[in-house]
Amino acid sequence: MNVGYTQEEVDLLRExxxxxxxxxxxxxxxxxxxxxxxxxxxxxKHEGKEVIxxxxxxxxxxxxxxxxxxxxxxxxxxxxxxxxxFELRDENTAxxxxxxxxxxxxxxxxxxxxxVKVAEFVEIDYDFEFGIGIDAALNVDEITVEVIEKFIxxxxxxxxxxxxxLYSFKDGFED
Numbered sequence: 001m002n003v004g005y006t007q008e009e010v011d012l013l014r015e016x017x018x019x020x021x022x023x024x025x026x027x028x029x030x031x032x033x034x035x036x037x038x039x040x041x042x043x044x045k046h047e048g049k050e051v052i053x054x055x056x057x058x059x060x061x062x063x064x065x066x067x068x069x070x071x072x073x074x075x076x077x078x079x080x081x082x083x084x085x086f087e088l089r090d091e092n093t094a095x096x097x098x099x100x101x102x103x104x105x106x107x108x109x110x111x112x113x114x115x116v117k118v119a120e121f122v123e124i125d126y127d128f129e130f131g132i133g134i135d136a137a138l139n140v141d142e143i144t145v146e147v148i149e150k151f152i153x154x155x156x157x158x159x160x161x162x163x164x165x166l167y168s169f170k171d172g173f174e175d
Contacts, residue, residue, distance in 0.1 A: 004052040004131025010043055013052055017043070022145065023152050027054070035143045036062035041131070042152045052131030057151060063137035064118045064169045071116055072106035117166035122155075139163055 003009050016025050027039040037058035044053045058066075069086075076083050080099040089095075110116055118137070125133035134155075140147050154160035 002128070002130065004054065004128070005046075005049070007050070009052055009131075010050045013041060013043055022149065024148055038143045038148060040148060042156075044132075044152075044156045046126075046132060053134055053155075054128060054131050055134035055136065055151075057134075057143055057148060058137045059141065059143060060118055060120060060137050060139040060167055061169045063121075064116060064167065067116045067118055068107050068110055069103075071110060072103045075106050076102050111168075111170055114168035117168045119164050119166050120162040122160065122162065139167065 013025060017023055024040045024042040027041060037056060039054070039056045041052055041054050043050055045051070073083075073085050076099050077085070079102065080096055083096055083099045084093050120136075120138050122134060122136040125135070136151070138147065138151065151160070
């Protein structure tokens with residue numbers, strides 16, 4: 001059973017939000033001054049009932065960087081069969097320096113060619129482990145309290161308008 005749908009959990013989140021004086025609660029850490037992404041929970045409706053939404057909201061630039069990285073990993077894995085993608089590595093994984101340099105070259109090349117383009121999006125995951133999951137990216141410079149509050153308000157009111165323009169960013173990649 002998904003407890004993010006239970007009235008008890010919704011009430012607990014509502015109390016926590018009231019204590020903080022805002023309509024959401026940050027998951028894990030407090031956001032940095034200039035956050036590229038923030039995970040937070042808020043209360044919304046689904047099929048007429050209140051539920052908890054667990055959202056990750058990122059800047060479009062951050063989303064672009066992630067897509068560049070994913071595409072570069074795919075290219076490197078075709079050349080270096082022993083290459084282990086970053087998310088599958090642990091402290092014992094041997095790092096192939098040649099493959100890492102190739103990754104950087106591919107990223108730079110794709111950035112220069114504007115080969116990867118992204119648009120604002122919202123993906124909703126109804127099979128999430130706690131409540132309903134949301135993965136979203138907006139074309140903003142940083143994810144602030146104001147950006148989060150507006151996102152929640154627009155999402156809950158059905159007035160969220162996404163910019164479908166395709167964007168490419170330069171020098172957005174960071175190690």
